[in-house]
Amino acid sequence: MNAAPDRFTLAARALHWLMAVMIVAMLFIGVGMVATVSARHEWLLAIHKPLGIAILLLAVIRLAVRVRHPPPPLPADLPALQKLAALASHWLLYFLMLAMPLIGWAMLSAGGYPVMLGDALRLPPIFPTSPVAFAVLRHLHGAFAMLLFLTFLAHMGAALYHGLIRRDGVFASMLPAASRSIDGDREEVDADKADRPSAARQND
Amino acid sequence: MHDPAPLHVPPRRIGAWSLIIGAVAIVAVAFGYVGGWLAPHRLTPKKLVNQLQHDAGTFAGYRRNHAKGVCVVGHFDSSGQAQAYSVAEVFAPGQRTPVVGRFAIPGGNPYAPDSSVPIRSMALRFTLANGQQWRTGMNSMPVFPVATPQAFYAQLQAKQPDPVTGKPDPAKIAAFFAAHPETAAFRAWAKTAKPSASFATESYWGLNAFVFVDAAGQHHPVRWRMVPEASDVGSVANTPGGANYLAADLTERLAHGPQRWQLQVTLAKPGDPTNDATKTWPDDRRTIDAGTLVLERSAPQASGPCRDINYDPLVLPAGIEASDDPLLPARSAAYADSYLRRTSEEAHLPGTAAPKPETSR
Numbered sequence: 217m218n219a220a221p222d223r224f225t226l227a228a229r230a231l232h233w234l235m236a237v238m239i240v241a242m243l244f245i246g247v248g249m250v251a252t253v254s255a256r257h258e259w260l261l262a263i264h265k266p267l268g269i270a271i272l273l274l275a276v277i278r279l280a281v282r283v284r285h286p287p288p289p290l291p292a293d294l295p296a297l298q299k300l301a302a303l304a305s306h307w308l309l310y311f312l313m314l315a316m317p318l319i320g321w322a323m324l325s326a327g328g329y330p331v332m333l334g335d336a337l338r339l340p341p342i343f344p345t346s347p348v349a350f351a352v353l354r355h356l357h358g359a360f361a362m363l364l365f366l367t368f369l370a371h372m373g374a375a376l377y378h379g380l381i382r383r384d385g386v387f388a389s390m391l392p393a394a395s396r397s398i399d400g401d402r403e404e405v406d407a408d409k410a411d412r413p414s415a416a417r418q419n420d
Numbered sequence: 421m422h423d424p425a426p427l428h429v430p431p432r433r434i435g436a437w438s439l440i441i442g443a444v445a446i447v448a449v450a451f452g453y454v455g456g457w458l459a460p461h462r463l464t465p466k467k468l469v470n471q472l473q474h475d476a477g478t479f480a481g482y483r484r485n486h487a488k489g490v491c492v493v494g495h496f497d498s499s500g501q502a503q504a505y506s507v508a509e510v511f512a513p514g515q516r517t518p519v520v521g522r523f524a525i526p527g528g529n530p531y532a533p534d535s536s537v538p539i540r541s542m543a544l545r546f547t548l549a550n551g552q553q554w555r556t557g558m559n560s561m562p563v564f565p566v567a568t569p570q571a572f573y574a575q576l577q578a579k580q581p582d583p584v585t586g587k588p589d590p591a592k593i594a595a596f597f598a599a600h601p602e603t604a605a606f607r608a609w610a611k612t613a614k615p616s617a618s619f620a621t622e623s624y625w626g627l628n629a630f631v632f633v634d635a636a637g638q639h640h641p642v643r644w645r646m647v648p649e650a651s652d653v654g655s656v657a658n659t660p661g662g663a664n665y666l667a668a669d670l671t672e673r674l675a676h677g678p679q680r681w682q683l684q685v686t687l688a689k690p691g692d693p694t695n696d697a698t699k700t701w702p703d704d705r706r707t708i709d710a711g712t713l714v715l716e717r718s719a720p721q722a723s724g725p726c727r728d729i730n731y732d733p734l735v736l737p738a739g740i741e742a743s744d745d746p747l748l749p750a751r752s753a754a755y756a757d758s759y760l761r762r763t764s765e766e767a768h769l770p771g772t773a774a775p776k777p778e779t780s781r
């Protein structure tokens with residue numbers, strides 16, 4: 217029964233939830249700080265830069281974990297289009313969580329700013345100073361942030377769809393072992409479940 | 421349950437779908453609120469910079485305020501006297517720090533005559549040996565007209581040219597001043613102020629308070645200003661009709677030798693306002709001479725090294741921090757927006773203002 221893993225490894229799950237909080241916080245911090253002239257602009261930016269670099273480091277670790285430990289397979293009965301959407305959105309998320317901090321770092325470098333992560337901690341520039349590159353990268357940082365937010369919304373909606381509608385164990389695969397009843401709980405039989413083909417994944 | 425519909429949806433799934441849609445909608449709305457799209461009354465950097473454009477026009481590639489200026493290059497020689505109050509490397513005894521600066525006049529029109537305003541400005545970027553930077557923008561007046569970004573915005577709105585006359589409406593300006601008594605000190609100064617003939621003979625005040633941090637971690641609220649060595653009245657200015665005499669005067673002076681300023685740092689006493697640029701501190705406050713600014717050459721802003729620098733007053737090295745002055749974060753946010761607009765125009769990105777032919781000069 218345990219041929220394929222039914223959930224992500226502990227490291228993958230821990231990284232997923234930690235980074236989920238960090239990335240969503242970064243999106244709110246980002247749009248919040250550029251939309252205010254109050255002191256919030258200053259202290260949010262002071263959080264934004266080190267938190268963004270922390271996401272970059274974690275994303276590298278996470279990708280390594282992902283390559284070493286492939287995730288549990290999606291339910292066999294999941295329509296091909298949904299499978300493709302899941303796969304594509306996951307790789308898009310990986311791409312964006314690496315690209316966003318790199319672009320942030322590169323755009324400050326291109327703008328000739330010292331990349332300060334604190335009062336005295338400074339990162340070296342990773343791009344030559346260029347106003348044209350600054351403008352392009354700064355717009356890219358904003359556009360990719362919107363793409364990341366939309367992908368996150370779709371991802372959250374899909375996760376809830378798996379957990380509440382399909383109840384196929386996909387949501388549970390990202391949860392701690394103890395909290396299985398949220399999703400794919402085989403003991404709970406109801407009409408709702410009966411009209412769905414059962415998931416191929418062995419959850420019990 | 422009587423449900424004639426052939427597609428029977430169990431109530432449980434209606435609940436689940438509502439939960440999913442509700443959750444996504446709540447996150448999206450929260451994002452829209454934080455990002456300002458659903459909070460139209462919030463003062464944003466964009467609104468401030470749009471208003472600067474409404475007042476002066478849009479000039480592609482130029483700064484949205486202090487648009488007319490000239491680049492300068494030189495260095496700062498530290499006297500060592502500020503070191504007791506700030507660990508910033510720029511204040512170490514005998515330290516020489518390279519500087520790229522910019523003189524300018526306020527206003528968003530890069531073709532405005534030099535005599536159109538009595539104010540001149542000096543912006544400096546110190547590049548410290550440790551790679552940190554200190555950027556500052558100063559004006560040639562001892563007090564700022566307003567204390568908050570909201571009041572600054574209101575002032576810009578009051579100064580917007582009337583669509584019929586093409587000039588600001590004096591009634592609106594009078595109404596603004598009546599509603600803002602904190603502008604009194606500035607107005608008293610402006611009454612006697614005359615447009616100077618030279619950038620080199622002006623004092624430049626930082627106006628906003630900052631905080632020096634010493635080696636023991638103690639905080640010292642400060643204000644700074646640059647006091648010129650040159651005191652003579654320029655001759656070029658007295659030539660009537662010249663619209664661009666400031667840059668010419670500067671070039672002429674620099675041809676004869678470097679121009680110097682002393683950096684004077686005033687230490688606050690407890691109770692001195694650090695959050696109100698309309699109020700000066702009492703004259704008896706301790707002032708230290710932190711060193712000498714030496715400017716050696718100038719260059720036109722279109723090709724000079726200051727063009728692509730955003731003199732954001734919150735680019736600070738370790739040892740200097742922002743105070744609680746509400747103008748500082750507003751300046752930082754608005755300068756970033758202005759910088760993005762002008763660099764986008766330099767990059768000719770779609771949707772940006774196209775450069776105008778340089779005929780109006």
Ligand code: HEM
Pocket residue numbers: 239242243244245246247249250261264265266267268269271313316317318320321324331357358361362364753756757
């Ligand atoms: C996962 C990582 C990151 C995310 C999700 C993120 C998100 C955002 C968002 C949503 C904005 C507002 C964009 C707009 O509305 O135009 C923003 C702006 C910005 N971000 Fe990031 N960011 C990340 C990493 C970084 C990093 C690592 C840095 C620098 C080291 C950085 C520096 C900035 C700066 C300087 C701004 C613009 C501030 C201004 O214009 O006033 N970001 N970011």
Ligand code: HEM
Pocket residue numbers: 468469472482483484485486489522523524541542543557558559564568569572625626627628697729730731747750751754755758759762
């Ligand atoms: C909330 C109030 C203020 C707003 C919204 C504002 C706005 C601006 C903007 C948009 C620029 C152009 C920035 C760029 O594109 O690089 C600018 C330049 C400048 N501002 Fe302000 N400003 C404010 C207050 C002040 C104060 C208090 C001072 C003086 C202490 C000051 C001094 C300067 C100087 C010297 C420059 C020219 C910098 C240069 O030469 O590049 N401003 N301002």
